[in-house]
């Protein structure tokens with residue numbers, strides 16, 4: 001995706017992958033980066049415009065639209081993940097409210113600007129949209145729903161020259177995964193690869209070339225499998 005001279009809005013821009021995406025967009029020559037955050041945010045680069053944006057808050061969304069005159073790329077990155085076992089409906093609702101409805105409502109609000117610029121929407125999803133993780137089923141449900149929403153929007157907007165992309169990210173080393181011990185990609189490497197091009201989700205998932213996190217995880221799993229096979233042979 002060409003970011004040079006483009007105006008980009010990134011939600012959840014203050015930390016983790018969102019923060020890395022801000023830096024990557026600047027590195028790639030973005031003209032302006034709107035950093036959507038829930039708490040005050042500052043950046044030394046004058047191209048960065050902080051924007052108060054809780055994606056579940058309709059007033060914030062409307063104010064953001066009126067503050068941004070033109071937009072080429074919207075990156076729906078804001079997200080939450082909580083451990084659960086599907087026993088509490090309100091936990092599922094919270095995930096859907098931020099991860100799915102947040103992305104959808106922000107996208108819908110910015111559509112007039114995106115149609116004008118023939119722009120792009122990029123939704124930061126997760127491989128758990130396709131392969132749910134039992135420790136975070138509510139999160140997985142919300143990412144699966146957002147993948148479906150993304151594909152529907154892609155079809156609905158195809159004739160209006162707005163492209164809609166899903167990026168299926170594997171495990172990344174951020175606050176979200178801090179307490180889980182498995183191989184993770186750095187947020188910077190994910191931001192870099194994502195900016196190079198949003199791949200089609202199904203192909204990325206099937207080929208296991210989604211991102212560094214996926215590659216590292218699948219390599220570790222394969223190594224463990226082959227060690228197990230070796231042990232079986234020795235017996």
Ligand SMILES: NC(=O)c1ccc[n+]([C@@H]2O[C@H](COP(=O)([O-])OP(=O)(O)OC[C@H]3O[C@@H](n4cnc5c(N)ncnc54)[C@H](OP(=O)(O)O)[C@@H]3O)[C@@H](O)[C@H]2O)c1
Nearest residue numbers: 012016017038054055077078079126169171172174175176
């Ligand atoms: N880390 C991973 O392994 C991984 C893997 C696949 C996909 N992802 C996806 O990548 C995205 C970023 O995750 P991350 O790992 O960078 O997580 P993170 O470090 O926990 O950051 C989450 C970001 O989302 C923001 N956020 C949460 N609720 C929000 C709301 N209602 N409105 C606006 N912003 C909100 C947070 O803002 P505050 O600072 O105000 O809380 C923070 O900036 C998420 O969509 C996540 O699902 C992550």
